[in-house]
Structure formats: C-alpha cells, structure tokens
Amino acid sequence: MRNNEDRTRAVAGGASPPVQQVQQTEQPLQFVTPTEFVELPSKGKYYPESHPLHNQDTIEIRHMTAKDEDILTSAALLKKGIAIERFLQNIVVDKRIKVSDLLIGDKNAVVIASRITGYGAEYQTSVTCPSCGANVENSFDLGACEVNEAPDYSELGVTPTIDGTFMVRLDSMNINVEVKLLTGRDETILSQLSERRRKKKLPETPLTDQMRQLIVSVDGNDNPEYISSFIEHMPARVSRKLRTIYSKIVPNINMNQYFVCDNCGHEGEVGVPFGANFFWPKQ
Numbered sequence: 512m513r514n515n516e517d518r519t520r521a522v523a524g525g526a527s528p529p530v531q532q533v534q535q536t537e538q539p540l541q542f543v544t545p546t547e548f549v550e551l552p553s554k555g556k557y558y559p560e561s562h563p564l565h566n567q568d569t570i571e572i573r574h575m576t577a578k579d580e581d582i583l584t585s586a587a588l589l590k591k592g593i594a595i596e597r598f599l600q601n602i603v604v605d606k607r608i609k610v611s612d613l614l615i616g617d618k619n620a621v622v623i624a625s626r627i628t629g630y631g632a633e634y635q636t637s638v639t640c641p642s643c644g645a646n647v648e649n650s651f652d653l654g655a656c657e658v659n660e661a662p663d664y665s666e667l668g669v670t671p672t673i674d675g676t677f678m679v680r681l682d683s684m685n686i687n688v689e690v691k692l693l694t695g696r697d698e699t700i701l702s703q704l705s706e707r708r709r710k711k712k713l714p715e716t717p718l719t720d721q722m723r724q725l726i727v728s729v730d731g732n733d734n735p736e737y738i739s740s741f742i743e744h745m746p747a748r749v750s751r752k753l754r755t756i757y758s759k760i761v762p763n764i765n766m767n768q769y770f771v772c773d774n775c776g777h778e779g780e781v782g783v784p785f786g787a788n789f790f791w792p793k794q
Contacts (some may be wrong), residue, residue, distance in 0.1 A: 546573040549624040552616040552658045552762035557675035563607045571604040575629030611696040616763030630792045642777035689727040697724045
C-alpha cells in the first residue's frame with residue numbers, strides 16, 4: 512500500500528496523477544407548446560362565483576400534440592366513450608376547470624378550437640343531403656364558426672336569474688318554468704340513459720329525458736317527481752315552445768354553413784357534423 516510520501520515522490524518524479532473523468536449528461540430538449548385563448552359563448556356569465564370561469568370571456572388551451580393523439584386513438588378510452596373528454600381535459604391549461612362542468616356551448620368552442628390548432632380549419636367529411644338523402648363529400652371551414660349573439664330575452668318571455676338559470680313564462684299554462692343551461696356532465700348523463708335503454712331494448716325517450724335535465728323548478732316547486740309528472744303531461748305544443756326558447760337562449764357556436772349537394776343541386780345550410788373523422792382527418 513502506498514503512503515502519502517510515496518505518492519508525493521511519484522508526482523515529483525514526473526508521473527501525472529490520474530485524471531478523474533467527468534461524465535457528461537445530455538440535457539433533454541426543452542419544447543414549449545403554444546397556447547391560445549378561446550372565446551367563450553357564455554362570457555362566463557352563467558357559472559357560479561366559485562367557478563374559475565365566472566365572468567371570464569375566454570379559456571386558455573394549449574395546442575394539440577402527438578401525445579394528445581395517443582389519447583384520441585386509445586382503444587380503451589374510445590370503448591368507454593371518454594377519449595374526447597379526456598383529451599379536452601388534457602389541453603385545458605387551468606386544471607381547476609373540469610371539462611364536464613363546461614356549458615355545452617363553451618365545450619363546443621373548445622372542441623372547434625382544438626381541432627383547428629391540431630389539424631387546421633378545413634374539415635372534409637361526408638354529409639347527408641336534407642333534400643335527396645344522398646351522402647356527399649363537403650368541406651367545412653371551422654374558422655367560420657362564430658359565437659351566436661345573445662337574444663332579446665324580453666321578446667322570448669325569459670328572465671335570467673342571479674343563479675345563472677332562466678325563468679320562462681308559459682302563458683298558455685299560466686306557469687313559470689325555471690331552466691338551466693346544460694353542461695358536459697348533463698350531456699354524458701343523457702347519453703348514458705339512451706345507451707341503457709338501447710341495451711334493454713326499451714323505447715327511447717330523448718325529449719322527456721332532456722326536459723328532466725333542463726327544468727330546475729315549476730312555479731317554484733323543485734321536487735323531481737313533480738317536475739317529471741309536469742313533463743309527461745305537458746301539451747306537445749308547450750313542450751315544443753320550451754325547447755325552441757331554450758335553443759335560442761343557450762350560448763353556443765353557430766355550426767351551420769352553406770352547402771350545395773353535388774347529387775341534386777340542393778342549396779342551403781347544414782350543421783357541421785361531429786363525425787368519427789373530426790379528429791382524424793383524411794390524409
């Protein structure tokens with residue numbers, strides 16, 4: 512064993528001490544995914560004060576990445592029907608915001624914006640002509656989907672409440688019906704109800720199911736059984752009027768665009784379809 516004196520003589524004699532090798536580690540590349548602010552059709556007016564989007568005009572999302580495509584193509588998530596919601600939750604910057612709590616119109620705005628950031632505004636898909644029934648290819652410009660303007664509530668017989676709901680006057684029945692704006696969670700509930708009925712081979716009841724999600728109270732009575740009974744006995748004309756009013760007051764994106772049928776020449780507006788290829792554009 513060499514002592515310190517031996518080591519000193521070795522160095523003095525010209526021998527160089529061993530050089531310690533410093534291992535170089537490669538630093539991972541740093542990429543910053545761009546974000547953008549999406550205009551909310553609701554302007555944040557109908558969220559409770561405790562919600563992060565209360566009175567906010569926009570929501571911040573980041574651009575789609577290859578990792579997000581993994582979510583959209585996950586067989587397990589697709590089978591459960593939650594791939595798109597999981598993807599949207601992943602791109603929302605403020606993690607306090609739950610996509611399931613977004614009003615449907617606001618959620619639609621995020622869907623459109625995320626598709627544009629990922630694959631561009633052009634959306635080529637098949638459309639069923641409302642005149643001849645033929646399936647024809649059509650190109651939609653998602654960048655042209657604009658926020659609907661708020662209606663004149665007084666003309667509709669509607670009064671917004673401080674709770675973010677709407678009081679609708681049904682003169683023919685001398686009744687005030689309080690309705691709420693549907694959220695992504697309500698949309699999921701309706702989808703699950705429809706799926707359960709389909710599996711059990713029961714008659715589907717989409718209109719009354721939607722009414723049960725919409726209506727908060729009838730003349731101040733918020734008992735679910737009372738509301739359900741009111742819905743089932745509501746005259747068809749009144750039911751249709753209530754649905755029409757709701758479609759006008761709900762803040763949303765205008766998804767209608769000009770369309771010309773290559774088969775019969777029909778011209779008019781059709782809604783942009785959220786088909787299976789919405790997030791999987793043709794190459």
